[in-house]
Amino acid sequence: MAAAEAGPAATGTPTLVSPPSQARSPIAAAPSLTSLPAEVAAAGPSELPHPESGEAADPLIQEAMDKASPRDLPPADEALLLRQGRAAWLAETARYARMRIQAVTARRDTTADSGGPGRAVVRLVWAGADPAGTFLDGRPGTVHFTQNGDGSWKQTL
Numbered sequence: 417m418a419a420a421e422a423g424p425a426a427t428g429t430p431t432l433v434s435p436p437s438q439a440r441s442p443i444a445a446a447p448s449l450t451s452l453p454a455e456v457a458a459a460g461p462s463e464l465p466h467p468e469s470g471e472a473a474d475p476l477i478q479e480a481m482d483k484a485s486p487r488d489l490p491p492a493d494e495a496l497l498l499r500q501g502r503a504a505w506l507a508e509t510a511r512y513a514r515m516r517i518q519a520v521t522a523r524r525d526t527t528a529d530s531g532g533p534g535r536a537v538v539r540l541v542w543a544g545a546d547p548a549g550t551f552l553d554g555r556p557g558t559v560h561f562t563q564n565g566d567g568s569w570k571q572t573l
Contacts, residue, residue: 464476464477464480465477467552467553467554468553469553470553471516473518473553474516474518474519477518477519477541477554478518478519478520480519481519481520481521481539481541482521485521485523487523488523488524489522489523489524489536493522493536493563493569494522496569497522497536497538497561497569498520498521498522498538500538500559500561500569500571501520501522501538501540501559501561502517502520502538502540504538504559504571505517505538505540505542505557505559509542509544509557511547512544512545512546512547513544513545513549513551514543514544514545514551515542515543515544515545516542516543516544517540517541517542518540518541518542518543518553518554519540519541520538520539520540520541521538521539522536522537522538522539523536523537523539524536524537525537525560525561533563534562534563535560535561535562535563535572536560536561536562536563536569537558537559537560537561538558538559538560538561539556539557539558540556540557540558540559541553541554541555541556541557542555542556542557543555559571560572560573
């Protein structure tokens with residue numbers, strides 16, 4: 417992993433390598449629908465729990481993410497990518513306290529610049545306290561993967 421620090425951007429298109437100290441980081445502001453992945457925010461406020469709802473809200477966030485984008489990967493690939501995406505995100509956010517992944521999906525990467533088949537994106541919503549002690553939930557994150565010729569998946573930046 418290229419970056420020593422990790423944190424999501426608040427643009428709706430979070431990245432794995434945006435340091436929390438950047439002005440775009442949601443650490444300085446309360447989480448909102450705009451800090452969640454765009455497809456989750458599109459679910460609307462009535463379907464999403466109030467920020468700071470705690471672990472009880474995590475299944476609702478997962479449900480909103482599942483509704484926002486249909487499954488489009490073979491089940492074995494999806495399961496593998498979910499495991500690899502979680503592990504990568506946990507490693508990148510190791511300096512955060514009380515960190516937990518609230519919800520996660522793995523889907524084909526259909527962004528214009530990603531190419532075509534053989535690319536996937538794991539989208540996460542997570543909660544944690546940054547090194548300064550500010551705890552926020554509803555933080556977005558993404559991890560991108562490319563499928564190798566042997567069918568395995570490699571994380572890309």
